[in-house]
Amino acid sequence: MFSVQGHLLCLQCYTLLQRMVQANNRMFKERINFLYDQAEAVTGLTGVMPRYDLSDPVVHEGQMTFNNFNINQSVIGAINTGEAQRIDVSLSQISIAGDTALHDALAEFTQALIDSSELTSEAKNETLEMLAVIADEAAKPKEQRRRSVIKAVLPSIKTVVTTASSLVLLWDKLHPLLQTLVR
16 A cells, blocks of 8 residues: 555555656646747747756667566567566565575566466556565565555455466465565
8 A cells, every 4th residue: 555645545546646647747847838839939039948858758678687587579568677677676685585485486477477478568567566566575674564565466466367377376376475475
C-alpha cells in the first residue's frame, strides 16, 4: 500500500495516479508554451520567451546487461526495462545476502514472465512492476521490510499467473518463499 496525502492506495491505483499526474504535468506545460506563443505573436517578438521542453523520454535501444536473467532484443519493446533493471539489482542484493533459494526462484520466474507468449505486454509490465516492488522489499533487511506491501501485491501476481499455464508451476515454487518474507 502507498500513502498519498493520508489515503492508502494499492499498487495499481498508485501507478494509475502517477500516470495521471505525469499527463497533467505535460498538459500544463503545453498550455504554458501555447500562451507564450500567443504573447509573442501579439508583440511581434519571437523566440524571447522560455519554453518547456516537451521532448519524449529517451528509450533505450542498445544492448542491456542483466546479471540474473536474459532479455533479447525482440522483448525490449514489449516490457518496461526499467522495472527489469530494478528486479535485477534487487536479485543481486538478495544473492549477496545469501538467500539463494529466493534468488533462483525469483530469477527463474522473472525470466519465464519476460519470455511468456501467453500474456499481453500490459500484463507483463504490470506483473514486472509488482515483482519489482516485492524484490525491493526482499532485498531489504527483515526489520525494514514493508510486509503489508508484500501481502497486498502477492494476490495480484497470482491472479495474472493463473492465466498463463507456463508460469503456474514456477509460481507454486516461488510463492512459499515470498510468503516467508511476510512472517
